[in-house]
Amino acid sequence: MYAYTRDLAAAQDLAQEAFCRAYARWGRVSGYHDPAAWVTRVAWNLATSRWRRLQTAASFLRRQRPEHVEEPSPDRVALATALATLPAEQRRAVILYHLADLPIRQIARQEGVAENTIKSRLHRGRAALAAKLSEEGEGNA
Structure with a gap:
């Protein structure tokens, strides 16, 4: 996740969230052939969603910034x-x-x-x- 996000704290949060989701669904996830692959896929999906949210927020902020900010009087x-x-x-x-x-x-x-x-x-x-x-x-x- 760090290689994808380039942010250690975000990568740790994503991994922790993926494991928490696996724990909450462990009855079903434990029956999969490779539960670790499921956790990895969930973390990857979370990272992609995070990236999209950040892009949307950055785009919104760019549109909201005024062209010129006046200096204080x-x-x-x-x-x-x-x-x-x-x-x-x-x-x-x-x-x-x-x-x-x-x-x-x-x-x-x-x-x-x-x-x-x-x-x-x-x-x-x-x-x-x-x-x-x-x-x-x-x-x-």
Whole structure:
């Protein structure tokens, strides 16, 4: 299977799946003249099906890709740069609240802290972002 797939992990998965199918049908497969040939044929068929699925997926992705992807706007780059300067807790709170649109209660539950802690992180994070973004704006003027 490795020679056919050129992927060791995939070859191992295919062989394991073929043996599992043989085990599930052992009452019938054991009566064959060469049960190993049946397992080999099943593995080969699985590999062929896998290859076809991969080809179909690759073709679909090629059709879905846009011709031209626009670069991020300068504002988006500035925001990402400013977010990277925040402490991790503040950055998570700001991103989850403002970009992922999660309510404070859910963020607090997810982070395992009190709601007031999230409010504090948001306040500090927004203040730091405002300062950082105004510095960058003044530096470009």
